[in-house]
Amino acid sequence: MATKSLLKRNNELANAQKQLSFLNGGIFADGELPTFADKIKEINQFPLRPKKLEILQINVGYMCNQVCEHCHVDAGPDRKEIMTVETMKQCLEVIKNTGAHTLDLTGGAPEMNPNFRWFVEEASKAGIKDFIVRSNLTIIRANKKYHDLPEFFKKYNVHVVSSMPHYTRGKTDKQRGNGVFDKSIQALKDLNAVGYGMPDSNLKLDLVYNPSGAFLPGDQMALEKDFKKALLEDFNISFHNLFAITNLPISRFLDYLIASENYEDYMYALVEAYNPSAVANVMCTNTISVSWDGWLYDCDFNQMLGLKVDSKIKHISDYNEDILNDRNILISQHCFGCTAGAGSSCQGTVA
Amino acid sequence: MSKTYYDPADLRKFGKITEWSEELGTKFFEYYGKVFEEGALSAREKSLIALAVSHVVKCPYCIDAYTKDGLQKGITKEEMMEAVHAGAAIESGATLVHGVQMMNKYNKLSM
Numbered sequence: 530m531a532t533k534s535l536l537k538r539n540n541e542l543a544n545a546q547k548q549l550s551f552l553n554g555g556i557f558a559d560g561e562l563p564t565f566a567d568k569i570k571e572i573n574q575f576p577l578r579p580k581k582l583e584i585l586q587i588n589v590g591y592m593c594n595q596v597c598e599h600c601h602v603d604a605g606p607d608r609k610e611i612m613t614v615e616t617m618k619q620c621l622e623v624i625k626n627t628g629a630h631t632l633d634l635t636g637g638a639p640e641m642n643p644n645f646r647w648f649v650e651e652a653s654k655a656g657i658k659d660f661i662v663r664s665n666l667t668i669i670r671a672n673k674k675y676h677d678l679p680e681f682f683k684k685y686n687v688h689v690v691s692s693m694p695h696y697t698r699g700k701t702d703k704q705r706g707n708g709v710f711d712k713s714i715q716a717l718k719d720l721n722a723v724g725y726g727m728p729d730s731n732l733k734l735d736l737v738y739n740p741s742g743a744f745l746p747g748d749q750m751a752l753e754k755d756f757k758k759a760l761l762e763d764f765n766i767s768f769h770n771l772f773a774i775t776n777l778p779i780s781r782f783l784d785y786l787i788a789s790e791n792y793e794d795y796m797y798a799l800v801e802a803y804n805p806s807a808v809a810n811v812m813c814t815n816t817i818s819v820s821w822d823g824w825l826y827d828c829d830f831n832q833m834l835g836l837k838v839d840s841k842i843k844h845i846s847d848y849n850e851d852i853l854n855d856r857n858i859l860i861s862q863h864c865f866g867c868t869a870g871a872g873s874s875c876q877g878t879v880a
Numbered sequence: 881m882s883k884t885y886y887d888p889a890d891l892r893k894f895g896k897i898t899e900w901s902e903e904l905g906t907k908f909f910e911y912y913g914k915v916f917e918e919g920a921l922s923a924r925e926k927s928l929i930a931l932a933v934s935h936v937v938k939c940p941y942c943i944d945a946y947t948k949d950g951l952q953k954g955i956t957k958e959e960m961m962e963a964v965h966a967g968a969a970i971e972s973g974a975t976l977v978h979g980v981q982m983m984n985k986y987n988k989l990s991m
Contacts, residue, residue, distance in 0.1 A: 697956055740951065747952040751923065755954050797892055 530706055531596050534605040535781060542784045543603060545835035552778065552862040556793055562800050565864040572805045576857035582850055583815040586633040586829060586875065587620055588612075589645060590821045593637040594671045597692075597705045599739055599782040601833055604637040611641075612821040617648045619823060619845045624655045628850060629817075631659040633875065635829065638668045640675060653685040661688045663737075663875075666716040667709055679723045688733040689725055690772070690875075691717075694741045696759035704741035717766045726768040735770045737877075743791035745798060745869055746773035749878045772877030775799075777830050777866035799865035807872030807880035813858045816875075819845055827858045829875070834861070891941045924953050931960055932967030 535543040542548055556562045569575045590611035593604035612620075624632060632652060639645055639662055653660060662682065669678045682689055693713060694704045701710035717734075720726060726734030736756065740746050753771035760766040776782045778795060786792040813827040817838075823845040826832040837843050840856040872879035898905025916926050927949050934942030950960050 695954065700956070738954075742951060744948050744951045747954060748923070751918075752954050755924075794888075801892070 530598070530703075531781075532605075534596065534603045534607055535784060536603055537605070537607040540784060542780065542787075545833065548779055548783060549834055549836075549861060551783065551787075556796060557862050562796060565860050565862055565868075568800075568803055568805075568865075568868075569808055569860075572808060574808050577808075577811075577814065577860055578857065579854050580814045582627070582629050582817060582854060584631040584633055584812070584817075584875075585624065585627055585629040585819070586635060586816055587819045588635050588821055588829060588832060589617075589637070589639045589642040589648065591637045592641045593665065594641065594668055595638070595665055595705055595709065597781070598785055599704060599741070599776050601777055601780045601782060601830060602637060603780045603833070608637065610821045611643070612823075614644050614647075616821070616823045616845065617644060617651075619848075620819060621648075621651050621655075623845060623848045624652050624657065627657075630657065631661060632657045633661040633663070633816075635663040635875075638665050640664065640668050640678060646681065649681075649685055649687065653687075659688055660686065661690050663690050663692075666691045666693065666713040667705075669716040669719055670712040676719075679720045679725060682720075683723050683725070683732055686732070688735070689720060690735045690737060691720075692739065693717075693736045693756070694739055696756050696763070700741050704739070714764050714766065717760070717768070718764070721767055726766075728767060734768045735772060736768050737772045737774055739774050739776055743786055743789065743795045745775055745802060746873070749773040749871060770877070772875070773871075773873070774875070774877065775866045775869050775873035777863045779830055779863050780833055796862065796865070799869045802869035803865060804868055804870060804872060804880050807868040807870075810872060810874075810879035811864070811867045812874035812876070812879070813867075817853060825853065830863055830866075831859055834863070836861075886940050888940075888944065891944060894941070924955060927953055927955065928959060928963040932963040935964050936967040936971050 531538070542551075557564050566575055569577060588602075591602055591604045591608035592606065592611055593608070594606060596605040632655075634649070636642070642648070649662070664678070669675050693701070695701050698710040701713065702708065717726070720734055723732070724730045725732040738746060738752055738756070746752065749771060752773055756771050757768070760768070778786055778792070778799075783792075786795050813831070816828055818826040818829045818832050820826065820832050824832075825838045825840075825843055825845065825848075826836060827838060836859045838853065838856055839859055840853050842849050842852050867873050867879075895909070898909065916923060916930070927946060930942070931946040931950060934946050947960065
């Protein structure tokens, strides 16, 4: 299990250009497989265009207490990219005026940003309908200073979305590191204890499931049923919904696919599972992603590939929703990850 | 031509059998798809049965396909191995139960 990010290891896939040339080359360059552009041209969806903005997703930094094998952010303890108070203030201006109904904070471990709590307090004043924080769970148990996070989230009525790759220890620890399962279980109990995830509670606790390997997620409803049964029976833990998310072939997951000689099979699987009816609802059509340094992207994946929005507005300091919404969405072969099977987004399936 | 009888990449081409016999191929894949839908048995249970049978019929394509299918359905490796043992137990039992035939014949021929 790696303990350092690709960047720290000087792995060439830490470079976004390298990743893009990989995704545009090989089996896609020689015509063995159709490109994503080819496929969406078939249904007259090229160029892909945004619909009404619904979700503002802000990445407050790439620092994380974990180094997950599949992480598309290449996050880890050695990443120093952290959103400053100045950029947060620019984000707050946008949050106050946005037409989006959902504010989605992500990272890294967003809680590790030293100004995270201040930012949540200020952002909550805007009264956005659904205020999500993506928490990796173990952060709550990582250090005493984070133990009160469940109470803090409750105070600001934050919707907690947490990653949980499996309901068994072995699979979870293999993907996320030794001890992650036990810490995650304890963190879920802490969240349940303040009311999060309980059957009739308004304190929303959803889990995110990513496959721990080179395969696609199964049926979201069936997985949710299995997770609910196992977590309740084995640990007396409750949660609301499970989002099944497909791993996209970028960053550390791409590195894993190549190193394990699964890349071609995985891309075949994604292309074969291409579902045209998922295209209309892919998350880049209703989301703007903001990076730790304020740049704007179509989604968190394009952020990691360095693909800034194709608009004259490229930075949060110049934010203008109307101008931004009149843009073409940038695509590459990683986009097949969001249209496979029932589709995939940060909110789970889309088709 | 491939120099081996089995090529993992051939699994992706399974659907092509329809090209040489459209009606039968199409009927087969419709039936196949229907069998593995959620029914009186869950899709998860059927996946484990398919995995066990894949081993018994020693089909490498099926083993690849249903190991992956099991992973997608969140089936654990312990569950998968128990399913393989269930198949193996029936297979070895099927051999061993013929031991009774051997005993019968032996007894019949012996004074």
